[in-house]
Amino acid sequence: MMSPGRLARLVGHNAVRNRRHFALSAFGIVIGIAAFIFFLSLSMGVRGWVMQMFPIDEVEIIAPRTSLIGALGMESGKRLDESVVARLREHDGVRSVVPRMAIGFPAMGVWWYESTKLQFDVVGDGIDPGYLEGDPTAPLFRDYEAEEKGKQLAACGPAPKYPCPSLYYCDKRDLTCHHRVPMLISRKLVEIYNTQFAKSRGLPVIGAMEEFIVQRGGLGKMRLHMDLGASMVQVANLKATPRRIEGVLLGISDKAIPIGVTVPIGYVERWNREYLGEDAAKTYSSIAVRLDSKDDVGPFGTYVEKQLGLRLQDSQGQQFAVVIFVVTLFFLLISFCIVTISAINIAHNFFMQVSERRREIGLLRAVGASQADVRGMFLGEAALIGLVAGIIGIGVAVAAGAAVNLAGRQFLPELPFQPDSFFAFEWWILAGGLVFSVLFCLLGGLLPATRAARMAPAQALVQQ
Amino acid sequence: MPAESHNTVVRLRDIHKAYGSGAARTEVLRGVSLDIRAGEVVALVGQSGSGKSTLLNIVGGLDTAEQGSVEVLGTDYAAAGDERLSRLRNDRIGFVFQSFNLLDHLTCLSNVVLPGSFARGHAGSRKAVKERGLEVLGRVGLAELAARRPSELSGGQKQRVAIARALFHRPQLLLCDEPTGNLDTETGREVIDLFTDINRDDGVTLLIVTHEERVSNTAGRVIRIADGLIVEGEAVLEPGESDPADEAPARPVKAEGRSA
Numbered sequence: 001m002m003s004p005g006r007l008a009r010l011v012g013h014n015a016v017r018n019r020r021h022f023a024l025s026a027f028g029i030v031i032g033i034a035a036f037i038f039f040l041s042l043s044m045g046v047r048g049w050v051m052q053m054f055p056i057d058e059v060e061i062i063a064p065r066t067s068l069i070g071a072l073g074m075e076s077g078k079r080l081d082e083s084v085v086a087r088l089r090e091h092d093g094v095r096s097v098v099p100r101m102a103i104g105f106p107a108m109g110v111w112w113y114e115s116t117k118l119q120f121d122v123v124g125d126g127i128d129p130g131y132l133e134g135d136p137t138a139p140l141f142r143d144y145e146a147e148e149k150g151k152q153l154a155a156c157g158p159a160p161k162y163p164c165p166s167l168y169y170c171d172k173r174d175l176t177c178h179h180r181v182p183m184l185i186s187r188k189l190v191e192i193y194n195t196q197f198a199k200s201r202g203l204p205v206i207g208a209m210e211e212f213i214v215q216r217g218g219l220g221k222m223r224l225h226m227d228l229g230a231s232m233v234q235v236a237n238l239k240a241t242p243r244r245i246e247g248v249l250l251g252i253s254d255k256a257i258p259i260g261v262t263v264p265i266g267y268v269e270r271w272n273r274e275y276l277g278e279d280a281a282k283t284y285s286s287i288a289v290r291l292d293s294k295d296d297v298g299p300f301g302t303y304v305e306k307q308l309g310l311r312l313q314d315s316q317g318q319q320f321a322v323v324i325f326v327v328t329l330f331f332l333l334i335s336f337c338i339v340t341i342s343a344i345n346i347a348h349n350f351f352m353q354v355s356e357r358r359r360e361i362g363l364l365r366a367v368g369a370s371q372a373d374v375r376g377m378f379l380g381e382a383a384l385i386g387l388v389a390g391i392i393g394i395g396v397a398v399a400a401g402a403a404v405n406l407a408g409r410q411f412l413p414e415l416p417f418q419p420d421s422f423f424a425f426e427w428w429i430l431a432g433g434l435v436f437s438v439l440f441c442l443l444g445g446l447l448p449a450t451r452a453a454r455m456a457p458a459q460a461l462v463q464q
Numbered sequence: 465m466p467a468e469s470h471n472t473v474v475r476l477r478d479i480h481k482a483y484g485s486g487a488a489r490t491e492v493l494r495g496v497s498l499d500i501r502a503g504e505v506v507a508l509v510g511q512s513g514s515g516k517s518t519l520l521n522i523v524g525g526l527d528t529a530e531q532g533s534v535e536v537l538g539t540d541y542a543a544a545g546d547e548r549l550s551r552l553r554n555d556r557i558g559f560v561f562q563s564f565n566l567l568d569h570l571t572c573l574s575n576v577v578l579p580g581s582f583a584r585g586h587a588g589s590r591k592a593v594k595e596r597g598l599e600v601l602g603r604v605g606l607a608e609l610a611a612r613r614p615s616e617l618s619g620g621q622k623q624r625v626a627i628a629r630a631l632f633h634r635p636q637l638l639l640c641d642e643p644t645g646n647l648d649t650e651t652g653r654e655v656i657d658l659f660t661d662i663n664r665d666d667g668v669t670l671l672i673v674t675h676e677e678r679v680s681n682t683a684g685r686v687i688r689i690a691d692g693l694i695v696e697g698e699a700v701l702e703p704g705e706s707d708p709a710d711e712a713p714a715r716p717v718k719a720e721g722r723s724a
Contacts, residue, residue, distance in 0.1 A: 364582070366526060367629065368550050369554075
């Protein structure tokens with residue numbers, strides 16, 4: 001068989017000579033590979049983006065629900081309590097266990113915003129402040145009431161009122177200044193406010209939360225009244241009468257409840273005890289568990305359901321991941337179809353070429369080309385088409401990705417966690433695209449190359 | 465004992481070949497036996513369709529016999545695989561065709577060095593290949609046309625380039641299929657003279673298929689074939705017959721006393 005160097009020279013020469021055929025054969029492959037790389041990179045990019053918002057190595061455990069009360073995690077027999085937390089912490093592959101406790105009684109929020117008094121029923125829960133480690137709001141997200149316990153608090157009454165310092169409010173129960181309850185909200189809530197609420201009421205949208213807080217005069221102005229035990233609808237019998245506390249909105253956190261406010265769990269334990277009783281102060285609404293690896297999610301889910309009799313809350317991350325997977329699969333299927341059709345087109349083109357180049361094949365055989373040489377020559381041409389088309393396809397995909405990113409920056413509203421690029425052009429995707437391209441071209445060229453190699457030289461030479 | 469040791473370059477025995485099948489089956493060769501000694505110029509003559517080109521192709525390994533044995537330059541075709549036959553064609557056999565079979569997209573020099581692309585082992589540097597190409601082009605008197613394309617050449621020039629290509633690897637056997645068939649009388653004579661020179665100077669054995677008398681007149685031996693059988697000429701060496709080539713190995717056997 002001829003040497004690879006001579007084969008490469010011959011293939012290069014033939015490619016230049018048959019450039020029209022070459023371009024026709026390569027066109028479909030370029031489109032197919034570009035689509036393959038574009039959609040796979042988009043999928044990987046969006047997946048990374050979604051995983052950042054909804055990490056799937058974190059699962060949320062809830063008690064099985066059979067009633068409305070069960071929704072608060074108070075289903076008898078399947079309670080989420082400290083014993084469950086302890087068992088989860090002992091399980092292999094568990095990195096952290098963070099219980100959440102819902103505010104189990106009605107509460108009404110009042111917020112003066114843009115000279116408008118906004119009143120709403122508050123949904124909320126509590127989390128351990130340690131859960132926010134690394135979050136910019138973590139230093140201020142503390143259980144101040146627990147810290148103040150036993151300390152002499154500044155008086156703010158009786159009348160005439162003494163003003164409380166910034167971030168403090170006057171508690172009507174003992175007329176002393178208490179630190180406002182730190183509160184966090186989720187990005188989702190801000191998005192809902194921006195897209196649903198603000199637009200219809202002519203209120204300003206909230207961009208970056210830090211800027212919003214500064215614009216409104218700092219944290220001191222981010223004040224929210226909360227009437228515990230009060231509601232805009234009828235209130236069931238509670239163990240205590242309504243009272244007002246004040247909260248301070250620290251900012252946005254991914255750890256916050258999607259709709260509502262999240263406060264340090266100590267507050268919720270005390271409020272639940274005050275309004276509902278001891279049981280409510282020891283029952284969690286859900287437990288967030290972060291695992292060492294997302295691969296452990298399946299076995300861990302089985303453990304939770306079979307061994308603990310509890311269940312996993314459907315993760316939004318997983319739901320998104322499934323949607324992304326299905327959409328990606330769909331587009332990859334389209335890419336696959338395009339490349340397959342292109343390979344068939346290449347086979348057709350090569351059959352034509354073999355027919356047109358019969359005499360040349362006969363001559364090459366006469367001057368010493370073996371069957372393997374002829375097969376190698378045609379396969380080399382097919383591989384070269386695949387290589388060139390693959391490289392162009394990569395270029396087209398990257399260029400299309402850049403165009404989409406540019407359009408996204410110009411036309412899309414600001415999205416939470418908006419990445420610099422929606423695409424993850426990983427090296428293995430590009431290399432895979434190139435290999436895919438060469439392989440499909442080789443596949444397309446295989447039959448014609450074999451036919452060319454098996455052609456009887458004497459008959460090939462008499463072609464007119 | 466290998467035929468080549470007796471300086472028999474080509475040894476064919478009872479060659480049969482047919483094309484088509486069933487009612488359309490046509491027997492082209494019906495038991496042809498032929499010996500060609502080293503240095504001979506053998507003309508294979510006959511009417512169109514007599515089977516002479518098929519016989520030439522079988523000798524060159526471009527076609528296969530259905531029956532019989534073929535031994536060329538010591539290689540038994542039945543035992544040799546495609547790779548070995550290809551190597552034989554590349555190294556030791558040259559072909560010259562009626563229609564030249566030059567690749568139009570290549571220059572004359574590139575056409576001439578084409579066999580070098582399929583050389584097994586080290587074929588020399590690109591410079592050495594180019595020098596050899598120019599050397600054989602010079603041999604056929606066309607060194608100055610090395611950069612031209614075949615479309616810029618006359619018929620005679622094209623055939624000379626084709627001969628140069630056949631000579632590139634210094635073949636021992638040159639198989640020519642109607643080499644003057646597409647040339648005018650004068651140009652044909654020049655090509656015949658070139659063959660004569662190659663045979664005389666390099667001792668290359670020539671098997672020339674032709675139906676032109678002027679070509680067959682230059683051959684040392686003329687074999688006539690009709691209806692797939694050799695009907696005239698000494699085709700096979702008799703057992704025990706003294707081989708003149710044994711006494712003067714590699715000495716060209718040239719027809720004498722015949723006019724073109």
